[in-house]
Amino acid sequence: MYGLMLGNLNNQDFEDNRITSLACYVKKVEELYSILENENRENKENMDNDGNDSEKIHLENDGKRELYFRGQDSIDYRNTCPSLFRNEKYYANESNMINDFIAKYPDLFKDCQNNVDRLALMQHHQLPTRLLDLTTNALIALYFAVEKDNCKDGVVYVFNNFYNKEFIDKALNVSFSELDVSHSIFKCLRIKSSKRDSFSDQVEIETSLARMKRKDSKGFIKEVMKFYEGLSKYYSAKNQKVYWKDAYEEYLQNLHRQQHKCSFKDICMCNTKKILNLYDDFNNAIPTIRLYHAIERDSGNFDHIINPVEMYLPKIVTPRIIDQRIKNQQGLFMLIPIDFDPDPNPKPDLDPEVKTKKRRNRIQSRINTLLYTNKENEAVAFTIPCCMKEKIRKELSNIGISKSFIYPDATHYAEDIADSYLN
Template sequence: MDLAEFITKIEGVGISDGLENYFRGHSDYTFKLEPSVYRNGLITSEDKIFKEAIIRTPYEFQHHKSTCEKLVKMQHYGIPTRLLDITSNPLVALYFACNEYPEKDGEVVFFQVPANFIKYYDSDSVSALSNLARQKANFECDFTKMSIRKFNRQTHMGFLHHSIKEEKPYYQEIIHPADLESVFVVKAMFDNARIINQQGLFMLFGIRSNKNFSATVPIEWVLNMMRPEVNFKIPAKDKLKILAQLEVNGIGESTLFPEIEYQGSHLKQKYAKVK
């Protein structure tokens, strides 16, 4: 595969009414669609990770009012969160599918997400799922059929409501059970150059019954799974060639990672004399 072939495949899919297209690059096609806090048993310490990050670098969060904003900042610096990075630019996803693990096949995951699952950063649903990060490891609630009023009166739901009201005093203490079990695409504020350059968004994951079990991305969102003839797997042998083609077209480390430490890495590679 090369860049031209990839673009042709993407263009062939098109846009569907009521759906928005998003992408994620996996440098190893076996990677799962799960947020980093659900890997390696980290979920049992999610609330501690959240608090420790703020305690250790309070100046980084002093202008961030909501938990969602804080999670986005943490994700930016590689702290495990319940967010998963995605992009609206398929070429950015292609870069991430190629930039690591040169010996492994990569993949661009193509999502078509219904509009009602796409939220802005200040949505009440986003506040609910974001503040799960602040709840203790034993947080749980009963999702069996009951009235919304009864669902919201469960003991642990009270703790979640309290966390939300800290950032939204007007909040009415009503969460729909389906929201808490969902995955939403969040349009966060473009408050740093990396998000802007990567045309970044996030998937925000809810839970199933308790914090130990993450909500899952609906299979019907993933075009690769629903349309087997649309294959976005990137052969390992083609990764370096595609990275070079992307660089010519303005997609590379220096553009996607504008922070100075990445600029240094890029300049060393660019001007190093090969003996």
């Protein structure tokens, strides 16, 4: 395959599409959407013919498959990880960077209603965050792939909102190869779609965790790992009939019926009691309580309910349109959850580059769960040879996709005017 020596991105197999012009790219993207339309129609027909009403309702709530695009100006990056995970010092000081930025420019965030709004603004002002920029507009992604003349081939990756089960298995092997965590915990989640809005409770939990002090967030991650390992013991038991998804839904229904908080220990379902007691211990642990307090300081009242299993998977988050750049770029984000480091207390003399590489591999494997694939389960990507970048940039400019559109401010508009007289 040309160009895509994608033994990068954790050795993921890719279907390579070489792009030599804007017209070529548009044609290939149109073919993708045609395939997607057929897939969605077939999925709907299969749902209509499915006699399992509860599963049908769940799938309908997941909605249709959608496509998202990410352009990178160099195929040699060999990862699509957010900037936060590419540098060990950035990762270690995530909460400090966030809180320093808010303290320095409080007026910038006056219209923000939650932490994902704040992270989105920080991302657009080049602060390293755990958000991965995506767009629903394939032309915007193409611009980012050809933006720089750096003698490197550009690339556009294609993501979607449905998790790939095979890729989840690969990610679990990378994340938990050294830990006693059963894949069955995640397989029975029955979550198909990753899409969340900016007011999702799960999104608020994960973005609030990013603002906590490093010591507190590490304590919470240890509690999540303890829960995973405890839950795995029940899944390895013979004739185990109770799954976490079922137990969690039973608890939520019980809360709704009683209209007040209760302990999992109050639920008298013999088959689920041990699993629910395990969760009760997690929910009442000091690091978890500290996280709830952090959320309440930011957003007011918040039910003390976390689904720790869902925290493993990345989410596609649609932000509010809080600035012109997000609007023009038709941007949305992949929110990368907490990193499950099998060695949370490594030796002080461990090479930071080694730590960063291991973390990047773990994170990349989870990002890969949302790659869009063809029938052969190869992820789809488009490569743009470096010799074609200038030509395609001009073609994009002719239809209004230029630097001043992507970055709407006076400086970039002036650059576009000046460039127009050079061409």
